Amino acid sequence: MFGRSCDFGGEKPVDTTTGGSLVSASVRLTASSLVVLTLLLCAAPAGAVAPVTTPPPPPELPAPTAFVAVDRPGDGGNAILLTWTDPAPLPEGTVLEVRRSEPPADEFGELQTVKPGAQRYVDASAEDGKTYRYELRVRGVETPDSLGIAGAVGPALVSDPVSPHDNWFRTERTNSLLAVLLFITFILTSIAAARSGKPIFIRRIAGLNAVDEAIGRATELGKKVLYIPGIQSMDEIQTIASIAILGHVARATARYGTDLDVPNKDPLTFVSAREAVHSAYLAEGRPDLYREEMVHYVTYDQFAYTAAVSAQMTREKPAAIFLVGYFFAESLILAETGQSTGAIQIAGQADPTQLPFFVATCDYTLIGEELYAASAYLSREPVLLGSMRGQDIAKAVLLAVGIIGIIAVSLGATWFVDLVRTQ
Amino acid sequence: MNADFGRVMLVVLFALIPIAGIALGMRAPALRSKIPLLVAFFAGLIPIFSMYIPKRFLSGDGGMSPRLDEWLIIVAGFALLLGITNVISNSYRKISRKERNWPYAIVLLVGLFTMGGFGIYGAVSHQGTGFLPDGSPTPFRWVETTVFQPLQSTIFALLAFFMASAAFRAFRARNTEATILLIAGAIVMIGRVPLIEFLAAPFPALQPAAASAGQFMGKATEWIMDVPNGAAQSGILIGAALGAASMAIRVILGIERGYLGLGKGE
Numbered sequence: 001m002f003g004r005s006c007d008f009g010g011e012k013p014v015d016t017t018t019g020g021s022l023v024s025a026s027v028r029l030t031a032s033s034l035v036v037l038t039l040l041l042c043a044a045p046a047g048a049v050a051p052v053t054t055p056p057p058p059p060e061l062p063a064p065t066a067f068v069a070v071d072r073p074g075d076g077g078n079a080i081l082l083t084w085t086d087p088a089p090l091p092e093g094t095v096l097e098v099r100r101s102e103p104p105a106d107e108f109g110e111l112q113t114v115k116p117g118a119q120r121y122v123d124a125s126a127e128d129g130k131t132y133r134y135e136l137r138v139r140g141v142e143t144p145d146s147l148g149i150a151g152a153v154g155p156a157l158v159s160d161p162v163s164p165h166d167n168w169f170r171t172e173r174t175n176s177l178l179a180v181l182l183f184i185t186f187i188l189t190s191i192a193a194a195r196s197g198k199p200i201f202i203r204r205i206a207g208l209n210a211v212d213e214a215i216g217r218a219t220e221l222g223k224k225v226l227y228i229p230g231i232q233s234m235d236e237i238q239t240i241a242s243i244a245i246l247g248h249v250a251r252a253t254a255r256y257g258t259d260l261d262v263p264n265k266d267p268l269t270f271v272s273a274r275e276a277v278h279s280a281y282l283a284e285g286r287p288d289l290y291r292e293e294m295v296h297y298v299t300y301d302q303f304a305y306t307a308a309v310s311a312q313m314t315r316e317k318p319a320a321i322f323l324v325g326y327f328f329a330e331s332l333i334l335a336e337t338g339q340s341t342g343a344i345q346i347a348g349q350a351d352p353t354q355l356p357f358f359v360a361t362c363d364y365t366l367i368g369e370e371l372y373a374a375s376a377y378l379s380r381e382p383v384l385l386g387s388m389r390g391q392d393i394a395k396a397v398l399l400a401v402g403i404i405g406i407i408a409v410s411l412g413a414t415w416f417v418d419l420v421r422t423q
Numbered sequence: 424m425n426a427d428f429g430r431v432m433l434v435v436l437f438a439l440i441p442i443a444g445i446a447l448g449m450r451a452p453a454l455r456s457k458i459p460l461l462v463a464f465f466a467g468l469i470p471i472f473s474m475y476i477p478k479r480f481l482s483g484d485g486g487m488s489p490r491l492d493e494w495l496i497i498v499a500g501f502a503l504l505l506g507i508t509n510v511i512s513n514s515y516r517k518i519s520r521k522e523r524n525w526p527y528a529i530v531l532l533v534g535l536f537t538m539g540g541f542g543i544y545g546a547v548s549h550q551g552t553g554f555l556p557d558g559s560p561t562p563f564r565w566v567e568t569t570v571f572q573p574l575q576s577t578i579f580a581l582l583a584f585f586m587a588s589a590a591f592r593a594f595r596a597r598n599t600e601a602t603i604l605l606i607a608g609a610i611v612m613i614g615r616v617p618l619i620e621f622l623a624a625p626f627p628a629l630q631p632a633a634a635s636a637g638q639f640m641g642k643a644t645e646w647i648m649d650v651p652n653g654a655a656q657s658g659i660l661i662g663a664a665l666g667a668a669s670m671a672i673r674v675i676l677g678i679e680r681g682y683l684g685l686g687k688g689e
Binding site: 333370 | 507588
């Protein structure tokens with residue numbers, strides 16, 4: 001694997017005793033007469049004749065060692081990793097020159113110059129399926145070569161042939177994978193425990209307890225329940241959580257015979273919401289109460305949607321409003337309009353940026369993880385509750401790791417940071 | 424295994440299996456409900472695997488994971504057609520039955536068909552929806568800039584008034600928590616604007632003291648935002664991230680089915 005030393009790739013070594021400096025002085029002498037002249041000059045008394053000085057021979061540039069070229073591990077291909085050890089000491093003003101050739105061609109072409117100290121280089125211009133050889137040598141930017149021209153190069157190391165390819169595992173994400181597997185283990189063991197009938201304690205969540213209260217209020221007043229599932233699509237986990245909660249709300253409205261209205265901004269959310277509401281009415285044995293227009297599409301534009309839903313709130317004055325899902329700037333406009341109509345409002349959001357608006361304007365707010373817990377909390381299904389317990393165990397482990405990390409870093413143990421750093 | 428393998432796998436997992444499932448589900452309704460769960464299982468696993476497996480067929484350009492995102496856009500495009508159909512049918516129903524507020528439905532349909540018509544005209548005439556060669560706007564662009572965008576800005580501008588009214592309600596000192604909120608809010612507001620310096624401007628003797636007080640309020644604001652506020656936000660984010668991961672596992676394993684309208688899990 002290690003590189004081997006080779007000649008200068010076409011640049012022939014120069015005999016310094018017959019160097020170009022003498023040629024440039026236009027004194028053409030043979031090698032023997034030069035030796036005689038040098039001896040005479042050395043023997044002459046000082047100050048007698050102006051001395052003819054010979055420039056010092058250019059310094060020998062050292063070669064790097066342990067030069068290795070391998071396929072970059074854990075990547076998606078098209079990259080070669082070169083590593084080496086810089087020679088010590090490396091003269092001032094030198095760089096390392098990386099050159100590449102594609103066999104069967106032997107000629108190396110310039111690829112990159114690397115500053116001393118890097119000791120690694122990734123050739124991201126390599127292509128999968130092709131074989132390359134790399135050459136590494138030290139170049140003195142200001143060091144004259146044997147011809148007196150700056151840019152002398154040292155002996156080169158040539159790598160073994162290497163081909164890039166895509167890999168099966170990102171080794172740098174091993175810690176992340178272990179954490180994910182541990183988390184899944186917590187969830188699955190907790191679900192298994194819940195299935196065995198072990199009672200699971202879940203703390204009281206006021207916002208979820210108020211769901212039935214809000215729908216009951218709407219029923220008593222003979223007004224509708226407005227459910228707004230956020231403005232994001234079904235690729236957003238908060239929207240998926242919101243649609244799951246919508247299913248429970250729809251079951252309650254079906255039970256009580258209360259009118260439900262679900263305006264949608266995203267077309268995929270619209271289709272999913274319609275399916276969830278329809279299924280809820282069927283499950284409650286009240287398909288007669290279900291109407292297609294209960295779940296309707298409004299528009300794809302954020303503020304046009306906000307205007308339409310705000311106007312609907314003002315005109316129809318629903319008794320209960322649910323704002324559950326992912327919201328952006330429209331959160332406060334919708335919640336404040338709903339507040340002005342006197343409706344009981346329940347909001348749910350996991351993103352902290354919009355939470356203060358909901359806390360200020362809504363009667364109940366599901367904060368962060370409560371949004372994801374809602375489905376389990378409302379259905380009381382042991383399997384779903386078990387997953388919540390697993391989530392809490394993971395949280396406790398995370399807290400412990402955080403405390404250990406604080407102590408470790410305070411004591412100067414940087415290895416801990418490297419251990420948990422993800423890439 | 425190259426990108427073509429990933430493409431074939433996507434077609435098998437998300438086209439052939441669902442179609443076969445629907446065909447088989449005609450006779451066995453129980454099987455029909457299993458197909459969406461199977462699709463969700465594979466759709467959930469592919470992005471997770473691509474996090475750890477850098478193979479080109481999975482996570483490279485044109486691999487399964489990025490291509491799945493592209494498929495989402497295509498599916499959303501078709502879903503948008505369903506949405507538009509729903510808007511038209513709902514509005515038509517309101518107008519034909521003269522339901523409450525039915526004139527608004529006429530405005531909506533006029534807007535929809537006008538913009539849609541200008542858009543189609545732009546496509547057919549190859550003008551597009553931007554500007555004409557002489558620099559003048561196309562009809563689509565003209566309506567957008569002169570009608571739609573001002574209306575959009577108007578709705579957004581309402582936010583300032585709603586913020587003031589929400590802050591007024593939130594900052595009423597009804598109990599201990601609300602009082603703490605009021606004090607913290609007051610410090611942050613004073614720390615973010617040069618209020619003290621402004622008030623001391625007519626009194627030169629007070630200006631050095633006002634400058635010091637202003638600096639102190641700025642530091643207090645920074646501390647409130649970084650320490651208590653930052654800690655609370657981090658707590659919410661960690662909890663939400665774990666909740667989201669737990670929800671994702673439930674969805675992938677088919678335990679959470681509410682979003683599909685399939686009711687209880689198990």
